Amino acid sequence: xxxxxxxxxxxxxxxxxxxxxxxxxxxxxxxxxxxxxxxxxxxxxxxxxxxxxxxxxxxxxxxxxxxxxxxxxxxxxxxxxxxxxxxxxxxxxxxxxxxxxxxxxxxxxxxxxxxxxxxxxxxxxxxxxxxxxxxxxxxxxxxxxxxxxxxxxxxxxxxxxxxxxxxxxxxxxxxxxxxxxxxxxxxxxxxxxxxxxxxxxxxxxxxxxxxxxxxxxxxxxxxxxxxxxxxxxxxxxxxxxxxxxxxxxxxxxxxxxxxxxxxxxxxxxxxxxxxxxxxxxxxxxxxxxxxxxxxxxxxxxxxxxxxxxxxxxxxxxxxxxxxxxxxxxxxxxxxxxxxxxxxxxxxxxxxxxxxxxxxxxxxxxxxxxxxxxxxxxxxxxxxxxxxxxxxxxxxxxxxxxxxxxxxxxxxxxxxxxxxxxxxxxxxxxxxxxxxxxxxxxxxxxxxxxxxxxxxxxxxxxxxxxxxxxxxxxxxxxxxxxxxxxxxxxxxxxxxxxxxxxxxxxxxxxxxxxxxxxxxxxxxxxxxxxxxxxxxxxxxxxxxxxxxxxxxxxxxxxxxxxxxxxxxxxxxxxxxxxxxxxxxxxxxxxxxxxxxxxxxxxxxxxxxxxxxxxxxxxxxxxxxxxxxxxxxxxxxxxxxxxxxxxxxxxxxxxxxxxxxxxxxxxxxxxxxxxxxxxxxxxxxxxxxxxxx
Numbered sequence: 001x002x003x004x005x006x007x008x009x010x011x012x013x014x015x016x017x018x019x020x021x022x023x024x025x026x027x028x029x030x031x032x033x034x035x036x037x038x039x040x041x042x043x044x045x046x047x048x049x050x051x052x053x054x055x056x057x058x059x060x061x062x063x064x065x066x067x068x069x070x071x072x073x074x075x076x077x078x079x080x081x082x083x084x085x086x087x088x089x090x091x092x093x094x095x096x097x098x099x100x101x102x103x104x105x106x107x108x109x110x111x112x113x114x115x116x117x118x119x120x121x122x123x124x125x126x127x128x129x130x131x132x133x134x135x136x137x138x139x140x141x142x143x144x145x146x147x148x149x150x151x152x153x154x155x156x157x158x159x160x161x162x163x164x165x166x167x168x169x170x171x172x173x174x175x176x177x178x179x180x181x182x183x184x185x186x187x188x189x190x191x192x193x194x195x196x197x198x199x200x201x202x203x204x205x206x207x208x209x210x211x212x213x214x215x216x217x218x219x220x221x222x223x224x225x226x227x228x229x230x231x232x233x234x235x236x237x238x239x240x241x242x243x244x245x246x247x248x249x250x251x252x253x254x255x256x257x258x259x260x261x262x263x264x265x266x267x268x269x270x271x272x273x274x275x276x277x278x279x280x281x282x283x284x285x286x287x288x289x290x291x292x293x294x295x296x297x298x299x300x301x302x303x304x305x306x307x308x309x310x311x312x313x314x315x316x317x318x319x320x321x322x323x324x325x326x327x328x329x330x331x332x333x334x335x336x337x338x339x340x341x342x343x344x345x346x347x348x349x350x351x352x353x354x355x356x357x358x359x360x361x362x363x364x365x366x367x368x369x370x371x372x373x374x375x376x377x378x379x380x381x382x383x384x385x386x387x388x389x390x391x392x393x394x395x396x397x398x399x400x401x402x403x404x405x406x407x408x409x410x411x412x413x414x415x416x417x418x419x420x421x422x423x424x425x426x427x428x429x430x431x432x433x434x435x436x437x438x439x440x441x442x443x444x445x446x447x448x449x450x451x452x453x454x455x456x457x458x459x460x461x462x463x464x465x466x467x468x469x470x471x472x473x474x475x476x477x478x479x480x481x482x483x484x485x486x487x488x489x490x491x492x493x494x495x496x497x498x499x500x501x502x503x504x505x506x507x508x509x510x511x512x513x514x515x516x517x518x519x520x521x522x523x524x525x526x527x528x529x530x531x532x533x534x535x536x537x538x539x540x541x542x543x544x545x546x547x548x549x550x551x552x553x554x555x556x557x558x559x560x561x562x563x564x565x566x567x568x569x570x571x572x573x574x575x576x577x578x579x580x581x582x583x584x585x586x587x588x589x590x591x592x593x594x595x596x597x598x599x600x601x602x603x604x605x606x607x608x609x610x611x612x613x614x615x616x617x618x619x620x621x622x623x624x625x626x627x628x629x630x631x632x633x634x635x636x637x638x639x640x641x642x643x644x645x646x647x648x649x650x651x652x653x654x655x656x657x658x659x660x661x662x663x664x665x666x667x668x669x670x671x672x673x674x675x676x677x678x679x680x681x682x683x684x685x686x687x688x689x690x691x
Contacts, residue, residue, distance in 0.1 A: 004049060004218035007093060011133055011148055015069050016055075016090060019082040020154035020279045021255045023248040024179025024286065025091050025186065032189045035092055039212055040197070046216070053219040054085035068146045071138055082152075084224060092186060094149050096213065097133055098166055099190035100206070101126050103198065121207060133214075134166065154276065156283040157183065175283070178290025246322040247299035251282050253330050254384055260335040266381050274381055281392035288395040292403050302398050305431035309438075309483045310390055313476040334379035397437035401430050411443045417450035423557055424537050427461060428472045429453050435482040440489065449489045455675050456496045462534030463677075464503045465514045471499045503677075510677040516688065523690050528599025530570065539570070539606040539645070542670055546644035555608050555643045571605040573620070573655055574598055581619035585656035593691070597657055600691045602664030608643035620655040657691070664689040 027035075042048050058080040063073045072078040083090065104110060104126050110118045116127035135145040145168060151158040160180040163171030165187055197205055258266070258275050266274070289297040300322075307321040311329070314320050400407045404418040418433070426433070432453070440446055460466045474495060481487035505511050522531040529535055543555055574582060576598055586594050597603060626638040639650035652659050668685045672678055679685050 004047075004220050006047075006215045007217055007219070008132065008214045010053070010219055010221065013078050014148070015072065015078055015080045015146070016149045017058075017080065017082055018087045018091070018151045018155055018157075020152055020275070021252040022083070022087055022155070023244060023251075024155075024157045024177065025088065025182045026179065027088050027092060027182060027186060029185075029189070031088070032092070032186060035089075035096075036190075036193055038217075039209060042212055042216060048217050050089055050217050050219050052085065052222055053083070053090070054222045054224060055081040056084055056224045057081055068144060072136060072146055081223075086219070090149055091183075093213070093217075094134070095165065095183065095186040096190045097129065099187050099194055100210065101129060101134075102167075103191060103194045104206070107198075120203075120210060129210075154279040156180075156279075156286050175287050176290070176293070177286040178293070178296040179286060181290060181293050181296075245299040246319065246325075247282075247285070247303045249322070250303065250325055250330070251278065253326055254278050254388065257330060257332065257335055257379070257384065258381070260332060261381060270381065274385055277385060278388050281388045284392045285395040288399040291399055292406065295402075297399065297402060302395065305398065305434060305479075306391055306394050308431050308476060309394065309435050309479045310387065311480070313473070313480065330379065330384070394434055394438055397434045398430075400437055401426075401433045411447075413447050414443055414450070417447055417454065419557075420454050420541075421450065421457070423540065424454060424457055424462070424534075427457055427468065428476055429457070431479045432475055432482065435479045436489070439482055439485070445489055449492060452493050452496050456500055458534065458537070458675055459503050459677060460500055462532075462537070463515045463675075464511070465518050474499060505680075507680075508678065509680045510672075512679065512684065512688065519688070519690060523596060523599065526595065526599070528596065528690065529601045529604055530572070530599050535570065535604065536606070538667075538671065539604065541674060542667060543606055543643055543645045545670060545674065546648065555606065569607045571607050572598055573603050573605055573623070573649060574660065575617040577617050579617045579619070585620075585654060589657065596691050597660050600660055600664055600689050601667050602660040602662065602689065605639075605649060606643065606645055608637065608646060620652075624650045661686075661689065661691060664691070 038048055060073050060079075063070050063080055069078070069080050073080055101115075104118055104120065105113075105115070114127075115130065116125050118126045120126060120129065133148055135147045138144055138146060145162075145166075147162070147166065150161055150166075156175070156177060157179055159171065159174050160176065160183060162168045163174050164180070165183055194206070194209075197209065201208075255275055255278055258271055258278070261271065285302070289299060289302060303325075304321045307325065311324065396409075400410060401418060402422070404410050404415040404422075407415070410418070421429070421433070433450070436446055436449060460470065461468070478487055478492060478495065482489075482492065503511055519529065519532065522528050525531070540555070540557060544553075547553060574586070574597060578586075578594070586597070589597070622638075624639045626634055626641055627636050628634055639646040641647075642650075649655075649663070665682075665685055668679070668688055679688070
């Protein structure tokens with residue numbers, strides 16, 4: 001390995017490409033902060049060792065005439081390299097440099113100036129910087145740019161880097177993913193940091209920063225020889241700064257496997273097509289996972305859910321899915337067709353009891369003939385292709401389970417029921433939803449089963465208080481059965497009913513013992529229904545239940561999120577801190593009983609907006625009406641102009657024990673209708689109010 005090189009030496013007559021088996025740009029604020037601090041804190045007499053840049057040289061003969069690199073490589077002045085390790089750091093350098101150039105362009109003194117007329121120093125224009133580090137323009141007439149650093153055409157970030165980061169024109173539609181968001185954030189980060197730095201240090205500060213980055217940031221350059229396996233090197237090295245996800249490792253492995261087949265097993269054209277299919281699949285997967293930029297989906301959660309659907313379910317936790325994929329299913333050994341000979345080993349004869357011996361005899365295991373060599377199963381290219389196609393299609397449906405409102409393929413009712421499941425909490429059912437969306441096209445069938453799943457989760461987990469893993473093996477195994485067609489939705493519905501049957505008595509009444517005991521403990525510790533995990537979802541469903549065709553929706557779940565924990569504002573109509581105005585309504589009721597009324601179901605109200613929290617301990621008559629300032633501007637809402645639930649409460653003349661009881665019974669009866677359960681009688685309903 002040569003002596004460390006600065007960036008201005010490293011970029012001489014080299015073209016760097018991030019190949020298709022690499023992930024996108026993964027650095028976030030933490031890594032960007034560290035990069036920036038390395039620049040500004042480096043003493044003038046020191047250099048910064050940045051690490052090893054591992055490259056794989058691409059033979060000139062492999063560069064096609066229609067490639068944009070061909071004209072530079074053809075005269076042998078430039079060499080093309082794929083980056084095996086170090087892409088995050090070189091990408092960051094490129095983002096920094098582009099932000100640096102755009103800052104200089106935007107200075108008032110450089111307005112309307114061409115790049116070759118804007119100078120960083122007396123002899124160095126920003127056009128010189130671009131030619132040195134960013135791109136060359138092919139003459140005559142500057143026909144197109146050839147970038148010094150960028151992605152290969154098959155990489156999902158290829159177009160975004162060209163058009164959105166480096167400013168090339170004529171883009172058309174450019175897909176955005178979580179990784180392209182990181183590129184955008186990185187450039188934005190450096191533009192703002194450089195702006196502040198320029199305000200503080202002036203042009204001299206920018207000149208010093210440019211020299212530091214290009215001349216004092218040092219890399220060791222290591223070129224992988226042709227005989228060295230670049231894919232294995234990539235897996236072994238991983239990437240500095242941020243660990244590769246399992247999804248990224250799997251992509252590299254699948255592309256690697258396509259190189260191991262002989263031409264007889266996989267013709268060259270088919271090999272290119274399969275590799276293209278892998279890249280297209282990952283492009284779609286990354287697009288779907290990062291489609292909601294503010295809430296990107298986790299790579300490995302999706303990969304595990306798909307593994308469960310495509311291969312098998314395991315009760316084990318952790319990384320069992322990726323061990324299966326990389327160590328059992330998609331292995332080089334399954335492509336090499338190697339014969340694994342059996343080797344005789346000396347074995348100890350373990351002493352056992354007579355009972356153990358009898359048990360062994362009863363197993364009836366056949367003795368294995370060790371003289372017959374075992375052959376490793378063959379992994380056909382079609383298996384890789386089928387798996388990749390399924391992964392691609394499933395990513396769309398995985399996204400829909402999180403963000404149904406962003407999908408054009410779902411009906412309004414489907415969106416509503418998937419949103420309900422997200423509000424309620426899907427437990428372990430999300431992979432099953434993905435499989436249903438993938439397997440069934442009929443919206444009415446899908447809506448019907450979504451309703452059954454929602455009922456199951458609410459009744460089993462929110463009311464009956466079953467353990468969180470109750471039924472998990474049954475319905476996790478059903479994911480694969482649904483995907484393969486071994487189980488239909490009618491069978492799935494029967495299984496949901498069977499596993500929910502413990503919540504009903506022989507007379508088909510709701511077995512409310514567990515729910516009652518839970519609430520009893522909640523009332524004993526002073527929380528009551530206010531501490532029930534299903535309260536917010538239940539009250540929101542009641543609000544939706546008050547809607548009719550003539551009424552407009554007045555409360556949206558997203559509007560009610562109050563804290564990072566997604567808690568919704570719940571009002572105690574009869575307040576927790578009693579004021580003098582409330583004493584007449586509860587006259588003669590003991591303190592402990594008043595506390596039960598406060599936390600009983602009928603006294604709890606879902607608020608339409610945060611401003612209603614200012615109602616607090618006001619008298620009921622004041623809570624009902626909005627409050628105005630002297631100039632007529634509204635200080636806060638009242639129940640009368642709030643949600644449909646608030647309006648319903650505002651129709652009461654007063655608020656006391658009887659009103660709390662009546663509304664509580666009304667809510668219990670709504671629960672019965674909404675989730676198709678039935679309490680034995682009115683006494684049982686009264687008992688559930690704890691008043």
